[in-house]
Amino acid sequence: MASIQKRNGRYHVRVRRQNFPSQCKSFQYKADALKWSADTERAIDTDQLINGLDYTVAELLERYGAEITPKKKSAEIEQYRIDKLKRRSIASIRLSKLKPHHIAQYRDERLAEVTASTCIRDIGLLSHAIDIARIEWGITIYDNPARQISLPRINKPRERRLVGDEEERLIHSCRQSENKFLLPLVQLAIETGMRRGELLGVYWQDVHIDQSFIHLPVTKNGDMRDVPLSIKAKRVLSTITPSRNRRVLTLHHEALKGLWRRATRRAEIENLHFHDLRHEAISRFFEQGLSLIEVATISGHKDLRMLQRYTHLRATALAQKLA
Numbered sequence: 001m002a003s004i005q006k007r008n009g010r011y012h013v014r015v016r017r018q019n020f021p022s023q024c025k026s027f028q029y030k031a032d033a034l035k036w037s038a039d040t041e042r043a044i045d046t047d048q049l050i051n052g053l054d055y056t057v058a059e060l061l062e063r064y065g066a067e068i069t070p071k072k073k074s075a076e077i078e079q080y081r082i083d084k085l086k087r088r089s090i091a092s093i094r095l096s097k098l099k100p101h102h103i104a105q106y107r108d109e110r111l112a113e114v115t116a117s118t119c120i121r122d123i124g125l126l127s128h129a130i131d132i133a134r135i136e137w138g139i140t141i142y143d144n145p146a147r148q149i150s151l152p153r154i155n156k157p158r159e160r161r162l163v164g165d166e167e168e169r170l171i172h173s174c175r176q177s178e179n180k181f182l183l184p185l186v187q188l189a190i191e192t193g194m195r196r197g198e199l200l201g202v203y204w205q206d207v208h209i210d211q212s213f214i215h216l217p218v219t220k221n222g223d224m225r226d227v228p229l230s231i232k233a234k235r236v237l238s239t240i241t242p243s244r245n246r247r248v249l250t251l252h253h254e255a256l257k258g259l260w261r262r263a264t265r266r267a268e269i270e271n272l273h274f275h276d277l278r279h280e281a282i283s284r285f286f287e288q289g290l291s292l293i294e295v296a297t298i299s300g301h302k303d304l305r306m307l308q309r310y311t312h313l314r315a316t317a318l319a320q321k322l323a
Contacts, residue, residue: 002037004030015040043096046142055139057098057126058091063137064129073218074197077253081125095130095141100148107149116152123151160276161283166269173267181251182259184236186277188249191233193281193299195220196256196274202248209234216300225300282307 002015011033015023023040027033055063065082069075085091090098090106103123110119127146133139162170167190174183185199192199198216206215212234216225229237243250251259260274278299285295292304301307 002041004033004037006030013037015044017041017044039096055133056092056094058086060095060129060133061086061091061126064132068129068132073220073222077197078125080254081122085122085126095133098145100145103146104149107152111152116154120151120154123149158273158276158279160272161280162272162276166267166272169267170263170269170272173263176266177259177263179251179255179259181240181249182256182263184240185249185251185256186263187236188233189274189277190281190284191230191236192227193278193285194227195278196253200247200249200251200253200256203246204242204248205246207237207248209237219300223300223302225297227298 002013005012010026010028011030012026013024013033013036015037023044025033025036027036061082065079069078069082072078088106088109090102093102103126107119107123110122114122123146127144130141130144130146134141134144170186171183174186177183188194188199189196192214194214194216198219201218202214202216206217208215209229212229214227214229216227219225237248240248242248256274264270264272282295282299285298290298292307296302296304296307299307
């Protein structure tokens with residue numbers, strides 16, 4: 001039951017329910033006080049009020065980022081995504097008011113800016129935060145609105161490879177970069193097939209040039225992996241001066257986006273993503289005659305069927321095998 005008292009020129013509201021913390025708030029106008037008390041009572045009765053605290057989406061993400069994100073391998077990247085999501089208009093909506101149409105509006109706004117897969121990851125992040133709040137934090141929310149909308153169709157997997165003299169132009173452009181780590185990063189990506197996060201997370205203690213491999217204690221699929229080093233990859237590593245933080249490549253993933261964009265622009269190369277270099281490397285492994293199991297050991301794929309999207313072999317390479 002709600003009670004309203006006027007003190008010092010303001011209307012003070014208190015909403016009480018059995019086995020539920022009292023809700024208190026003050027307003028300048030009585031009409032606002034009456035509306036809030038009615039909304040709060042309705043939220044409690046329909047199990048939409050969060051443990052007596054009607055969090056905003058931003059407040060939910062703040063707690064998620066502090067308690068859940070640090071436990072993940074991609075914590076740094078996810079925290080960046082959380083910070084961006086907290087700046088969106090949806091972040092100001094209280095969870096008791098959050099509806100599927102709000103999520104759908106956010107989805108449509110993101111699709112105008114990013115790819116479908118990125119949009120799906122962002123919605124998945126928000127959905128997981130809501131689920132964690134309901135299941136693990138004892139926060140009562142009537143339903144998860146992020147699970148009630150349709151997700152965009154993921155685009156056809158990319159088949160982009162380096163063609164003509166693109167590799168030569170890309171390497172030349174990277175040499176002109178103001179960042180000394182861009183060139184070895186690109187060269188190692190082409191030689192090893194490692195993911196961007198794996199390359200940026202390598203420490204010198206895990207580099208074994210004499211034994212020709214890099215040890216990855218943590219990878220995307222959760223398993224450790226040893227990546228063999230070609231002669232060229234070892235030569236590239238030998239040109240890098242160790243830094244104080246013990247990382248081989250001292251480069252932030254967000255800084256890489258701008259560096260990559262400028263490098264491809266200088267090289268006059270269009271529609272080339274950094275991840276395409278992994279696609280290029282794995283395809284070259286197959287063209288060199290490595291077996292499916294051997295390539296999977298290098299790339300870290302658990303599902304061998306996933307390798308099919310990377311194996312766009314050049315007809316000229318196959319023709320040489322048939323000769």
